[in-house]
Amino acid sequence: MKLATATVIAVLATSNATFAQQREILDVRAANYIMPGCKQPSTVPEFIQGYCLGMVSILAAAGHPGGTLQVASAAERFCLPKGVNLTQVAQVAVSYIEARPARWHEEFFHLALEAFRAAWPCR
Numbered sequence: 781m782k783l784a785t786a787t788v789i790a791v792l793a794t795s796n797a798t799f800a801q802q803r804e805i806l807d808v809r810a811a812n813y814i815m816p817g818c819k820q821p822s823t824v825p826e827f828i829q830g831y832c833l834g835m836v837s838i839l840a841a842a843g844h845p846g847g848t849l850q851v852a853s854a855a856e857r858f859c860l861p862k863g864v865n866l867t868q869v870a871q872v873a874v875s876y877i878e879a880r881p882a883r884w885h886e887e888f889f890h891l892a893l894e895a896f897r898a899a900w901p902c903r
Contacts, residue, residue, distance in 0.1 A: 811877050811891050812884040818874050832888075833866065839892055840869045843900060856893060859902040872899045 807813060814835065817828035843860040860869070876895030877884065883891060 807885075809887045809889065810885050811888040814888040815874065815877060815884070818870050819878075832870065835889055835892060836870045836873055837866060839873075839889070839896060840864075840866060843896055856897065857902050858893075858896040858900045860896075860900055864900075869896070872896065 808831075814828065814832050816824045817830070817832035818836070840860060843858040873888075873892040873895045876898065877888070877891045880891070
């Protein structure tokens with residue numbers, strides 16, 4: 781009986797740790813998951829680089845003058861100046877997010893959007 785109880789306790793303890801690890805691993809929207817693809821492209825898998833650049837590209841399209849993708853509300857809009865390239869857009873996101881380590885668990889998309897609104901407000 782003691783062995784059975786010990787086995788159940790061990791299984792439950794392991795499953796809780798495994799669940800916590802899986803939840804952390806599956807949080808692919810978090811800035812701390814995506815950021816390495818934005819700033820250390822040669823040391824991370826290509827799909828993470830693509831994930832970062834894809835998110836940045838989508839947001840840049842939202843801020844492009846005359847772009848077809850529009851952010852939901854006027855308060856969330858930003859306006860990219862002409863001549864800004866994708867590398868510069870990514871650098872703005874990285875700088876903004878790196879300056880806020882307490883928020884790295886938040887979604888990259890929302891933090892990058894904040895970065896772009898701060899850097900390029902519409903006038």
